[in-house]
Amino acid sequence: MASNRRAFLAATAVAALAAAPASAAPADPLETTARPRPTTARAALAELLAGNRRYATGGSRHPDEGLLHRHALAAGQHPFAVVIGCIDSRVPPELVFDQGLGDLICIRTAGQVLDEAVLASIQYGVQELHVPLVLVLGHERCGAVAATLDHLRTGAPVPGHLELLVDEIAPAALRTRHLPGDWAEHTMRANTVWVRDAIRADSAFAAATVTAARFDLDTGLISVLP
Template sequence: MHRRHLLAGAQHPFAVIVGCIDSRVPPELVFDQGLGDLLCIRTAGQVLDEAVLASVQYGVEELRIPLVVVLGHERCGAVAATLEHLRTGAPVPAHLNLLVDEITPSARRTRALPGDWAEHTMTAHTRWVRDAIRADPAFRRAHVAAARFDLDTGLVSVLP
């Protein structure tokens, strides 16, 4: 309660986390951080849209946060739904089209790689989101990194 009262007047998070909505991957718990430490922006499959980019920009420009981390994770449901659509050609319901449209290029680029297509897709998509944020002049003042959360071990590894 004391920390909440200290933060009531202003916030000073040290990192923006662009992560997935998966209930198994709450950034504050993944990184062992508390109230006010992280500015978390979560969408299924950490898919970018204008609201996400505006939120990241708010953190970087208005709150002067120096670090943006794009956090992917294994066994991502948004990636699995995209791969299922690509395998079967089944129609994608309504708003889920945005997710499938954003993740599909990574899935197509990694389809021929040996090993786990879902893992390769998640990694490629996480890197793509990182690179898209890095390339945007609005985020020049921040360091932008990509990372992968392992659901089985609880470890986070930085992606090259």
């Protein structure tokens, strides 16, 4: 009898849960908490660096990912930063900056190499969506940089489309070749700063602040480059 009674109570509980109205479900805090959007380059950079600190210390909030927010974005987007980063699978901008849907325009090429499609994408963000900040994000141990240095050391031909990457990164490598320390690190920094300066010099992006930063794979922290 006891086992029959337990079965009856369990079935009753399941039926009650199934019949409960949807409003009885616990609220998703991601759905109900509206975050203020940065409207200046300074505020946008502060938001990115604050999000990165959360990511690096294991406190990511994964904001702006809820169902209601996704539905609201269907009507229009208002991102607050353009991030030009590398394709490296270890450096996804939305994760390392702890941002969500509709927050960032992410443009990724190996070694942050620029081409006309990248420049047009930046221009769309700056001129059409009025994004106040463009951030060029390099990272240590970049594979595109390593391939460039291997080519310069050995003189071996570069296969296929990879030649474009080597041609674009090689000037930064040659400028830093004789500096003491880690040649790859010097090249990555020089290339990231060059990309930043090339974007700054283009009048199409005059309405935005353009800065450069470095991602540390070991600590997860991002630091702004001078």
